[in-house]
Amino acid sequence: MKIAVLGAGAWGTALALAALAAGHAVQLWARDAAQADALRVTRRNARYLADAVLPDALGITSELAEAQQHGAAGLFIIATPMSGLRQALLNLPEGGSALWLCKGFEAGTGLLGHEVARAARPDLACGVISGPSFAQEVARGWPTALVAASHTPALAQAAVTAFHGSALRVYTSADVPGVEVGGAVKNVMAIATGIVDGMSGVGLNARAALITRGLAEMTRLGLALGARPDTFMGLSGLGDLVLTATGDLSRNRRVGLALAAGKTLAQALDELGHVAEGVLTAATVLARAQSLGVDMPITAAVVDVLQGRLAPAQAMVTLMSRQARSESALG
DSSP: OOEEEOOHHHHHHHHHHHHHTOOOEEEOOSSHHHHHHHHHHSEEEEETTEEEEEESSSSEEEEEEHHHHHHHSOOOOOOSOOHEEEEHHSSSSTTEEEEEEEOOOOTOOOOOHHHHHHHTTTTTTTEEEEESSSSSHHTTTTOEEEEESSSHHHHHHHHHHOOOSSEEEEEEEHHHHHHHHHHHHHHHHHHHHHHHHHHHOOOHHHHHHHHHHHEEEEEEEEHTOOOOOOGGGSSSIIIIHHHHHHHOOHHHHHHHHHHHHOOHHHHHHHHOOOOOOOHHHHHHHHHHHHHOOOOOOOHHHHHHHHSSSSSSHHHHHHHHTSSOOOSOOOO
């Protein structure tokens, strides 16, 4: 299979390597010509995935037309941030098939990826790949499980063909909204968990409570957007939430830790040096939830901290002082 990966960040590079290892003809597209040249010469992605060697068999280009031609009869993997998804879809040739890796809601419109695709390119067969996965571990060939969701069963199965191997397992789903909501909201919850873990006098009990209630928030929003409840107990729900909220490689968790240490958001992002999607997504998640009448107090607290209305310690007090109520799976 010919696979064109659009976006040479950490995750795009890691999945390009996985597809190459599975025996496919892979081309990695970098938007910046200088970056593409550096990747070809050094066979390293120094900024995003420095430890991984890029084999000579991996094609690298900054020419969009070349990448379009390569993936036209096979599969496009869109590895841009959420802000770049709409344009990436618009750039695809007619009759193409695409799966995106970005996790979030589009700023301004509040749309999930499949809603963006429906508006921008209704002619495309498309879907999403998500699940608990750090790019560094995938690039090293460490065991990982992902889920590919599409309303086109053959496309979800194409993701299995493209990536499934001895270390990388790919499961399929038809619940595109559920998989996308899980991938988006877990980043916001990871910021919250990082804040809790970085505060003195707050232990693992609080972390467990936060993750559990975060899962309830995620599920409420998902159901309001047409998702199936069982999706949130799977890889793109509970699995991705636990990994991103507790894993030291999580960018969003690291932002929360930095905020708890008294650093400003600008300082936290400067130290990170990469995109933390939860920072970009939190306010949009909250706005979409409010438009649907969905209560998301943890998300609201994260937004208040990110926008400077609450200090991290104040956000914790706000959450813990909420009125007691009956617990249920979605309450």
